[in-house]
Amino acid sequence: MNILYAVSESAPFVKTGGLADVAGSLPKTLCSEGTDTRVILPLYSAISEKWRSQMNFLFYTYVHLAWRKQYCGLFSLEHEGVIYYFIDNEYYFKRESVYGCYDDGERFGFFSKAVAEILPLIGWKPDIINCNDWQTALIPIYLRQEPAEFYGSIKTVFTIHNIEYQGRFGKETLDDVFGLPNELYDSGEIRYDDDLNLMKGAILKADHITTVSPSYAFELRDPYFACGLHKVIEYNSFKLTGIVNGLDTGRFNPMTDGTIIEQYGPHSPDGKKECRKDLCREIGLDEDEYSPIIACVSRLVGHKGFDLVSDALDRIVSKGARLVILGTGDGIYENFFRDAEARYKGRVSANIMYSEKRASKLYAGADIMLMPSRSEPCGLTQMIAMRYGTVPIVRAVGGLRDTVRPYPAENSNGFTFYDYSADAMLGAIDYAIDIWQSKDEWWNLMCRGMTEDLSWNHSAKEYINIYKALMI
Numbered sequence: 001m002n003i004l005y006a007v008s009e010s011a012p013f014v015k016t017g018g019l020a021d022v023a024g025s026l027p028k029t030l031c032s033e034g035t036d037t038r039v040i041l042p043l044y045s046a047i048s049e050k051w052r053s054q055m056n057f058l059f060y061t062y063v064h065l066a067w068r069k070q071y072c073g074l075f076s077l078e079h080e081g082v083i084y085y086f087i088d089n090e091y092y093f094k095r096e097s098v099y100g101c102y103d104d105g106e107r108f109g110f111f112s113k114a115v116a117e118i119l120p121l122i123g124w125k126p127d128i129i130n131c132n133d134w135q136t137a138l139i140p141i142y143l144r145q146e147p148a149e150f151y152g153s154i155k156t157v158f159t160i161h162n163i164e165y166q167g168r169f170g171k172e173t174l175d176d177v178f179g180l181p182n183e184l185y186d187s188g189e190i191r192y193d194d195d196l197n198l199m200k201g202a203i204l205k206a207d208h209i210t211t212v213s214p215s216y217a218f219e220l221r222d223p224y225f226a227c228g229l230h231k232v233i234e235y236n237s238f239k240l241t242g243i244v245n246g247l248d249t250g251r252f253n254p255m256t257d258g259t260i261i262e263q264y265g266p267h268s269p270d271g272k273k274e275c276r277k278d279l280c281r282e283i284g285l286d287e288d289e290y291s292p293i294i295a296c297v298s299r300l301v302g303h304k305g306f307d308l309v310s311d312a313l314d315r316i317v318s319k320g321a322r323l324v325i326l327g328t329g330d331g332i333y334e335n336f337f338r339d340a341e342a343r344y345k346g347r348v349s350a351n352i353m354y355s356e357k358r359a360s361k362l363y364a365g366a367d368i369m370l371m372p373s374r375s376e377p378c379g380l381t382q383m384i385a386m387r388y389g390t391v392p393i394v395r396a397v398g399g400l401r402d403t404v405r406p407y408p409a410e411n412s413n414g415f416t417f418y419d420y421s422a423d424a425m426l427g428a429i430d431y432a433i434d435i436w437q438s439k440d441e442w443w444n445l446m447c448r449g450m451t452e453d454l455s456w457n458h459s460a461k462e463y464i465n466i467y468k469a470l471m472i
């Protein structure tokens with residue numbers, strides 16, 4: 001079975017969020033399950049020389065995008081057994097940032113069209129193309145505009161990682177930028193209100209839709225979560241499946257992680273204490289074995305629940321806990337936490353940065369990981385935390401609800417709360433601190449998280465079952 005995984009970012013080459021972690025790990029597992037899975041992404045200038053020097057140039061061609069005819073080079077490299085293709089066009093991808101350019105619609109329209117147009121040229125034909133989020137949402141639409149003789153047999157799966165970003169553009173872009181026929185707009189297939197909506201188009205056109213957890217698949221039918229697309233999801237729910245993401249368990253492993261001061265695991269837990277000391281030293285926290293360290297590793301934006309954390313900060317500190325924040329995002333939160341660090345020297349630490357190394361130190365050195373998200377399609381942080389023996393406190397929503405089983409259940413691996421309120425969150429924090437003080441109970445919780453199978457093994461099989469069903 002040949003699968004092409006089309007995506008706008010993939011670890012270890014270029015990463016802005018969890019999507020890159022998924023693209024950097026699911027294809028590997030799909031390959032080890034006997035499929036020939038390859039990944040295709042843009043060759044951004046952010047991709048370093050380290051990777052570029054390993055790439056082979058395959059060929060170039062010209063891609064048609066409405067009245068444009070644009071250069072398209074194709075490079076490839078093999079990494080950990082997976083073949084990656086990179087679409088090269090410096091006009092579109094030699095930019096300061098991966099997303100957020102004024103012409104993102106055209107940039108990813110080009111990428112999607114290029115994926116469709118190079119297929120007859122690469123000497124390898126996918127049975128399935130798995131597209132991800134709005135940046136690749138045009139692929140299922142373009143494929144159906146091309147001659148059925150070659151393209152007709154290729155099936156498409158569209159994975160929604162986050163419905164908040166739908167790819168909405170003015171209706172004039174349909175013809176002038178994307179080069180698509182007006183019928184698609186008039187029929188409503190790619191239209192929402194008076195705009196183009198690429199995600200809606202993909203939901204309608206793809207042969208199957210997946211999203212990154214069963215609970216999120218359910219929530220997407222609810223206007224509160226679906227950002228306007230709940231009805232579209234409801235009508236298409238016959239082809240929607242929620243599959244929880246896995247982790248790259250080779251990469252996230254405290255027994256082999258070279259960035260932490262001492263490796264440890266469920267059978268050799270002492271190293272975690274050293275990691276805790278090392279973290280405190282590095283970020284200037286007062287080390288105190290009677291004060292639990294609560295960490296947040298996240299983009300600092302409202303929907304991750306930082307309004308609750310900032311509301312509750314004084315009360316968290318007054319419970320004797322330490323609070324460590326790592327991430328960048330909205331200025332209002334960045335400044336709030338910088339200010340809190342100044343007010344509570346040694347008790348609050350604001351790491352307003354993006355650093356994978358600092359993140360590892362936090363996963364290893366903290367006691368509790370806090371994720372009070374308003375919505376969370378899957379979330380990887382809680383799983384990485386568990387792997388490092390850091391017990392998650394999460395709001396029971398989306399993938400958080402599917403991966404964290406609340407204490408005191410026998411198989412519990414964390415704490416949850418339901419209401420989106422600072423009080424509900426503080427209630428869960430109180431409960432967790434209470435259990436943290438009874439060291440044996442806590443140790444059992446940590447161990448259940450550390451020994452849990454968080455790999456892709458199970459979920460990759462679910463993807464393969466969907467692909468197989470489409471090929472019948």
Ligand code: GLC
Pocket residue numbers: 017018019022161162212245376377378379380399
């Ligand atoms: C998005 C979601 C996150 C998910 C990730 C990977 O970033 O917000 O919850 O874990 O995609 O699927």
